[in-house]
Amino acid sequence: MNLPYYPGCTLKANAENFEDSAIKVMEILGYQLNEMKDWVCCGTVFSMTTDDLMLQLASIRNLLRAEEQNLNELVVLCSMCYNTLQRAKKFITEDEEHLNKVNDLMYKENILYEGTVDIVHLLTVLKDRITFDKIKEKVKKPLSSLKIGGYYGCLLVRPKEFAIDDFEDPSIIEDLFSSLGAESIAFPYRLECCGAYQTITKKDVTIKRTYEIINSARRAGCEALVTSCPLCAFNLDQRQKETAEEFIEFETMPVFYFTELMSVALGGGWDKSWSKMHYVDPRPILKEKRLI
Amino acid sequence: MSYEISRNIVRNELVGKIEELSGQNVFDCYQCGTCSAGCPVVEYMDIMPNQVMRLAQFGATEDLINSKTIWICSACLQCSTRCPKGIEVAKVMEALRSINLRKRVGTLDPNKIETEDLKDLPPIALVGAFRKLTG
Numbered sequence: 196m197n198l199p200y201y202p203g204c205t206l207k208a209n210a211e212n213f214e215d216s217a218i219k220v221m222e223i224l225g226y227q228l229n230e231m232k233d234w235v236c237c238g239t240v241f242s243m244t245t246d247d248l249m250l251q252l253a254s255i256r257n258l259l260r261a262e263e264q265n266l267n268e269l270v271v272l273c274s275m276c277y278n279t280l281q282r283a284k285k286f287i288t289e290d291e292e293h294l295n296k297v298n299d300l301m302y303k304e305n306i307l308y309e310g311t312v313d314i315v316h317l318l319t320v321l322k323d324r325i326t327f328d329k330i331k332e333k334v335k336k337p338l339s340s341l342k343i344g345g346y347y348g349c350l351l352v353r354p355k356e357f358a359i360d361d362f363e364d365p366s367i368i369e370d371l372f373s374s375l376g377a378e379s380i381a382f383p384y385r386l387e388c389c390g391a392y393q394t395i396t397k398k399d400v401t402i403k404r405t406y407e408i409i410n411s412a413r414r415a416g417c418e419a420l421v422t423s424c425p426l427c428a429f430n431l432d433q434r435q436k437e438t439a440e441e442f443i444e445f446e447t448m449p450v451f452y453f454t455e456l457m458s459v460a461l462g463g464g465w466d467k468s469w470s471k472m473h474y475v476d477p478r479p480i481l482k483e484k485r486l487i
Numbered sequence: 488m489s490y491e492i493s494r495n496i497v498r499n500e501l502v503g504k505i506e507e508l509s510g511q512n513v514f515d516c517y518q519c520g521t522c523s524a525g526c527p528v529v530e531y532m533d534i535m536p537n538q539v540m541r542l543a544q545f546g547a548t549e550d551l552i553n554s555k556t557i558w559i560c561s562a563c564l565q566c567s568t569r570c571p572k573g574i575e576v577a578k579v580m581e582a583l584r585s586i587n588l589r590k591r592v593g594t595l596d597p598n599k600i601e602t603e604d605l606k607d608l609p610p611i612a613l614v615g616a617f618r619k620l621t622g
Binding site for chain 1 (some may be wrong): 497507508509510527531558559561562563564565567568575577580581582585594595601604607608609610611612613614615616618619620
């Protein structure tokens, strides 16, 4: 079965392992992720001011392209793209004046934007369409004894209207990893911001966030984290280098995209090229658990 | 710090601008402090989120426009989600950033990003920061 898919910029650059593993996992589950044509950046961060509709155009143009291509939904892997596309769509379509203005701004387009395309996160597809019971049946290498902390960050749960699960106490990642045979641990800081784009101007803030989030996970017993946001992955994984320099007692922890571990569990294996996309080498823990 | 309170100051033009850009009524806030209690980066702020709301009610807009707080906020929406009065505090922060950015006042100079960092930074971090921190 085909699923129309929107990748976003970072999945084509620093998070190729996320895209690669997602495509592989979906193939195992009998689905083909079909990349939509002519997509552009989603705009990355949602602009919250009430007046400047220009700032919504990047998101809306992608949705317009999808309408042009007769797609009724877009499956999204990146939490940021998912969140921004959802919020931009709502902001523009809930107000007729906004909708008309935005269509005026895009006067060179061939069709009018109507807001007919649904935006769905891959985790929702796994839970609601494929179901975790079906995924459990397909497990070839259970992630037995691997203690996994699901890191949601902000974008999968806030604002609450676009939360992929309960916005204060979600369990979708924990349930997924339980079905893969892992020991899922809901650790306290799993919904806390990683510092996001402050990683450029306020590196000290993100280093401290990484320190606190990883330590929260370790205290709860986690051996590794999983995420679906390339910015969280950058802050929580790559920034562990600086975190370890800043806090001498800090112990590093591998951070995976959830699809990478799904691939291992479902028999898709661990692709060698994924290792170099990580700062904290994920192979020792996988070897220790006899998963690779 | 001392503030003069008068009707003219309290409902000044800039407060109106903040309310217009954010779509929030700053006078809805009753200072419970939930926003500041849940903010993951409050320790780096010079004015806490609930104080931002209070100063906006007083019309002390200059303090807000020039605060460090608005540039520390990463729009994680914890405050907006938890506010018992339904105020989207993060949108007030965004309005304050925008008032600066529209005068070309930001906190990120793309030329000053460390080269070492530039090699590794993903597009999601760069574009996100450019959009939130540059005018």
